Amino acid sequence: AQTVTQSQPEMSVQEAETVTLSCTYDTSESDYYLFWYKQPPSRQMILVIRQEAYKQQNATENRFSVNFQKAAKSFSLKISDSQLGDAAMYFCASSPLTQGGSEKLVFGKGTKLTVNP
Amino acid sequence: KAGVTQTPRYLIKTRGQQVTLSCSPISGHRSVSWYQQTPGQGLQFLFEYFSETQRNKGNFPGRFSGRQFSNSRSEMNVSTLELGDSALYLCASSGRSSYNSPLHFGNGTRLTVT
Numbered sequence: 001a002q003t004v005t006q007s008q009p010e011m012s013v014q015e016a017e018t019v020t021l022s023c024t025y026d027t028s029e030s031d032y033y034l035f036w037y038k039q040p041p042s043r044q045m046i047l048v049i050r051q052e053a054y055k056q057q058n059a060t061e062n063r064f065s066v067n068f069q070k071a072a073k074s075f076s077l078k079i080s081d082s083q084l085g086d087a088a089m090y091f092c093a094s095s096p097l098t099q100g101g102s103e104k105l106v107f108g109k110g111t112k113l114t115v116n117p
Numbered sequence: 118k119a120g121v122t123q124t125p126r127y128l129i130k131t132r133g134q135q136v137t138l139s140c141s142p143i144s145g146h147r148s149v150s151w152y153q154q155t156p157g158q159g160l161q162f163l164f165e166y167f168s169e170t171q172r173n174k175g176n177f178p179g180r181f182s183g184r185q186f187s188n189s190r191s192e193m194n195v196s197t198l199e200l201g202d203s204a205l206y207l208c209a210s211s212g213r214s215s216y217n218s219p220l221h222f223g224n225g226t227r228l229t230v231t
Contacts, residue, residue, distance in 0.1 A: 037222075043205060044120075045222035091160065104150070104173050105220065107160035 002027040006108035013082045021077045023092030034075045040088040087115045121223035129229045135196040138226045142210030149191040154205040203230045
């Protein structure tokens with residue numbers, strides 16, 4: 001069974017500053033994916049970034065990057081140069097690595113990010 | 118390309134009734150999965166369909182069911198509604214063209230049970 005834990009229910013950051021959201025997970029799978037999703041008030045879940053667990057290099061997507069520590073089962077998200085549009089709920093999620101198999105994601109409880117102007 | 122479309126956006130039902138929610142995936146996507154989102158339990162996986170076959174099911178009672186049609190559109194049904202079924206129901210589709218194709222989510226259906 002997989003579990004995902006986000007220990008920060010809420011975080012805030014000043015516009016243009018950097019913020020890091022924490023996530024830890026537990027899985028018995030040997031290969032898996034990790035994801036960060038963003039959910040703004042519009043309710044639509046938007047994929048921010050994903051990491052294949054077998055890759056040691058941390059994934060980056062523009063201002064978003066992760067710090068993946070496989071041994072510690074930690075997967076934090078760093079947002080650089082925060083913008084007002086980054087304000088949202090952020091969910092960490094994991095999924096077993098499958099080829100055309102189940103798309104089942106296990107989500108954490110989320111972190112509400114506020115960006116202050 | 119149109120995104121994932123869920124209808125209706127809002128729904129109010131009373132206890133004991135049943136409800137059907139609809140999801141139209143992105144054109145060409147054959148995998149559709151459903152999630153329930155509540156403040157207390159967070160996001161929980163309901164089930165996943167691929168080519169009209171249920172591939173995986175979450176830990177929900179039998180009152181929750183779903184199906185997928187030949188055009189990949191999916192419906193989920195909840196019978197004998199309970200107050201605890203009040204939630205945001207999210208549908209997601211993926212193309213399955215590679216390992217763990219990214220999920221594309223719809224805006225959800227907000228179900229309120231009174």
